[in-house]
Amino acid sequence: xxxxxxxxxxxxxxxxxxxxxxxxxxxxxxxxxxxxxxxxxxxxxxxxxxxxxxxxxxxxxxxxxxxxxxxxxxxxxxxxxxxxxxxxxxxxxxxxxxxxxxxxxxxxxxxxxxxxxxxxxxxxxxxxxxxxxxxxxxxxxxxxxxxxxxxxxxxxxxxxxxxxxxxxxxxxxxxxxxxxxxxxxxxxxxxxxxxxxxxxxxxxxxxxxxxxxxxxxxxxxxxxxxxxxxxxxxxxxxxxxxxxxxxxxxxxxxxxxxxxxxxxxxxxxxxxxxxxxxxxxxxxxxxxxxxxxxxxxxxxxx
Amino acid sequence: xxxxxxxxxxxxxxxxxxxxxxxxxxxxxxxxxxxxxxxxxxxxxxxxxxxxxxxxxxxxxxxxxxxxxxxxxxxxxxxxxxxxxxxxxxxxxxxxxxxxxxxxxxxxxxxxxxxxxxxxxxxxxxxxxxxxxxxxxxxxxxxxxxxxxxxxxxxxxxxxxxxxxxxxxxxxxxxxxxxxxxxxxxxxxxxxxxxxxxxxxxxxxxxxxxxxxxxxxxxxxxxxxxxxxxxxxxxxxxxxxxxxxxxxxxxxxxxxxxxxxxxxxxxxxxxxxxxxxxxxxxxxxxxxxxxxxxxxxxxxxxxxxxxxxxxxxxxxxxxxxxxxxxxxxxxxxxxxxxxxxxxxxxxxxxxxxxxxxxxxxxxxxxxxxxxxxxxxxxxxxxxxxxxxxxxxxxxxxxxxxxxxx
Numbered sequence: 001x002x003x004x005x006x007x008x009x010x011x012x013x014x015x016x017x018x019x020x021x022x023x024x025x026x027x028x029x030x031x032x033x034x035x036x037x038x039x040x041x042x043x044x045x046x047x048x049x050x051x052x053x054x055x056x057x058x059x060x061x062x063x064x065x066x067x068x069x070x071x072x073x074x075x076x077x078x079x080x081x082x083x084x085x086x087x088x089x090x091x092x093x094x095x096x097x098x099x100x101x102x103x104x105x106x107x108x109x110x111x112x113x114x115x116x117x118x119x120x121x122x123x124x125x126x127x128x129x130x131x132x133x134x135x136x137x138x139x140x141x142x143x144x145x146x147x148x149x150x151x152x153x154x155x156x157x158x159x160x161x162x163x164x165x166x167x168x169x170x171x172x173x174x175x176x177x178x179x180x181x182x183x184x185x186x187x188x189x190x191x192x193x194x195x196x197x198x199x200x201x202x203x204x205x206x207x208x209x210x211x212x213x214x215x216x217x218x219x220x221x222x223x224x225x226x227x228x229x230x231x232x233x234x235x236x237x238x239x240x241x242x243x244x245x246x247x248x249x250x251x252x253x254x255x256x257x258x259x260x261x262x263x264x265x266x267x268x269x270x271x272x273x274x275x276x277x278x279x280x281x282x283x284x285x286x287x288x289x290x291x292x293x294x295x296x297x298x299x300x301x302x
Numbered sequence: 303x304x305x306x307x308x309x310x311x312x313x314x315x316x317x318x319x320x321x322x323x324x325x326x327x328x329x330x331x332x333x334x335x336x337x338x339x340x341x342x343x344x345x346x347x348x349x350x351x352x353x354x355x356x357x358x359x360x361x362x363x364x365x366x367x368x369x370x371x372x373x374x375x376x377x378x379x380x381x382x383x384x385x386x387x388x389x390x391x392x393x394x395x396x397x398x399x400x401x402x403x404x405x406x407x408x409x410x411x412x413x414x415x416x417x418x419x420x421x422x423x424x425x426x427x428x429x430x431x432x433x434x435x436x437x438x439x440x441x442x443x444x445x446x447x448x449x450x451x452x453x454x455x456x457x458x459x460x461x462x463x464x465x466x467x468x469x470x471x472x473x474x475x476x477x478x479x480x481x482x483x484x485x486x487x488x489x490x491x492x493x494x495x496x497x498x499x500x501x502x503x504x505x506x507x508x509x510x511x512x513x514x515x516x517x518x519x520x521x522x523x524x525x526x527x528x529x530x531x532x533x534x535x536x537x538x539x540x541x542x543x544x545x546x547x548x549x550x551x552x553x554x555x556x557x558x559x560x561x562x563x564x565x566x567x568x569x570x571x572x573x574x575x576x577x578x579x580x581x582x583x584x585x586x587x588x589x590x591x592x593x594x595x596x597x598x599x600x601x602x603x604x605x606x607x608x609x610x611x612x613x614x615x616x617x618x619x620x621x622x623x624x625x626x627x628x629x630x631x632x633x634x635x636x637x638x639x640x641x642x643x644x645x646x647x648x649x650x651x652x653x654x655x656x657x658x659x660x661x662x663x664x665x666x667x668x669x670x671x672x673x674x675x676x677x678x679x680x681x682x683x684x685x686x687x688x689x690x691x692x693x694x695x696x697x698x699x700x701x702x703x704x705x706x707x
Contacts, residue, residue: 052496085486100498141494
């Protein structure tokens with residue numbers, strides 16, 4: 001079941017086509033990565049999902065029905081460019097934002113208190129926002145994003161501006177939300193975090209979806225037939241008909257580490273058995289490309 | 303632009319002044335009921351004022367008021383013996399200009415007459431002595447024939463005060479709306495806000511909220527002023543003997559008492575209601591323009607370029623208002639109090655001088671019609687502008703924004 005679908009969404013700004021028939025499918029209860037270089041159209045798509053702007057054409061389906069006005073109460077959005085009212089007190093401001101999302105005063109206060117206690121920031125309640133550090137402000141903003149317990153959460157570059165400790169804290173919160181069955185759209189440039197967190201992705205480049213699907217499948221589809229092989233001794237025997245040596249690194253007298261690219265037709269086990277005939281194999285591992293490699297390759301090819 | 307602004311500014315001040323001195327075309331008829339039969343010939347008609355001799359007594363005029371008559375001048379005694387025995391009656395507040403015309407002509411005549419009556423060679427000394435000034439009282443005449451003492455000077459002061467107050471309120475609170483929008487934009491909180499509320503609601507919320515702050519402050523001022531008045535009145539009552547004594551000594555009625563009495567003839571309720579109506583209309587117009595500017599730009603420095611035309615417009619309105627005090631029924635005053643971008647300010651000058659009902663209605667209808675239109679257009683610019691960062695939009699781009707659905 002897909003929680004959110006966009007179908008052929010088009011958005012034109014003056015002379016610039018921001019989205020060109022963009023279709024994505026976000027499965028329920030998963031973390032969906034929305035990737036792409038700067039200016040690709042991610043923010044525009046996110047704004048359309050948030051009903052901040054309307055698409056010129058195309059459909060957005062939310063939990064089985066066309067996206068409607070009331071659905072915004074079921075979305076939590078953390079924009080890339082964070083911002084809150086600097087002169088307002090933290091607690092007052094969070095209450096206000098929570099009530100804008102449809103909570104009543106008592107509910108909002110109860111939930112805020114439990115989140116603030118969880119993050120150990122209850123003592124900030126009566127402080128003005130400008131008295132807090134940037135990282136602290138981000139924590140407050142995260143709480144205001146999730147306070148109304150929405151089914152869909154959209155995080156645009158959530159880790160920017162966080163120190164490693166807080167990044168870890170936030171990552172665990174996001175995964176915790178996923179365990180509660182929330183659907184999460186996660187937009188980032190940090191490919192390492194995509195591998196860690198995302199189940200599915202869509203890669204947008206120059207206003208179009210150029211790649212989408214399951215993260216593991218995408219990575220294995222982008223395999224380049226490169227293997228890391230450690231062979232005993234320092235004179236490996238490699239047949240140039242079966243593979244090509246990319247790198248040779250003699251570790252010591254006892255072993256050598258090779259990066260080999262096998263010929264396309266061969267299966268992995270055939271390749272291994274070839275190698276086994278003449279060599280004593282210590283380790284044999286296929287290199288799966290990182291999301292970073294996939295990203296760079298896809299973007300520069302498209 | 304740097305060189306142009308001083309030139310434009312001087313042009314604004316002088317140009318408005320020149321415009322205000324254009325008299326309204328029609329000649330005003332003033333009936334002179336001169337019971338002494340000495341002074342009618344002295345009053346020479348000008349382009350603006352035509353003096354005609356009264357047929358019958360003043361009482362006839364009072365009862366059968368004639369639309370074509372602007373004012374009635376009544377002289378009851380020899381002015382050399384009693385300089386206060388002259389009064390000007392009108393259904394409207396007469397202008398300073400008319401008061402001056404009559405006073406100047408009569409003063410000159412009386413001075414000359416007095417000098418002649420002495421027949422003494424010590425002319426210089428006599429000249430000093432002979433300076434007589436008549437005390438022209440202006441009285442408002444209501445249709446039922448009741449007369450009240452009034453004063454063009456006081457109507458002018460009241461009009462001026464409210465003109466400046468409404469100018470300040472519109473400008474200060476309008477600019478506050480712009481600052482607020484700009485702050486939300488630079489803080490980047492707008493994106494969070496518009497994911498919860500519609501941009502139009504957000505903009506109107508800001509405008510109405512700040513407008514109510516303005517009205518609250520206005521009411522606080524009013525309460526303070528009325529409080530002081532009551533307090534002042536009470537003090538006056540308690541010290542009346544002293545004042546009467548002074549009045550007797552100078553031969554004039556107590557100035558304070560008189561001023562308070564005349565102030566009470568100005569329809570303060572109408573002025574306050576007018577202020578509220580025109581503040582709402584004018585503030586909504588300027589605040590929505592300011593909100594659109596705040597949404598278009600990215601930093602306070604960028605606002606200058608868009609602010610300048612609006613500042614000129616509102617300053618023009620202020621000067622038009624100030625100069626209209628001299629000539630509250632002149633063409634500048636009339637048109638500036640009809641055009642919605644200047645009417646809130648200029649009309650405040652005119653209201654103490656009694657503006658015909660139809661003029662007020664037309665002006666208010668135009669004001670609120672324009673307000674609705676400008677709020678709608680501003681909302682369109684606002685909606686697009688708040689999410690646009692980067693370069694300032696030019697006119698072409700803004701027109702494109704207006705066309706977005």
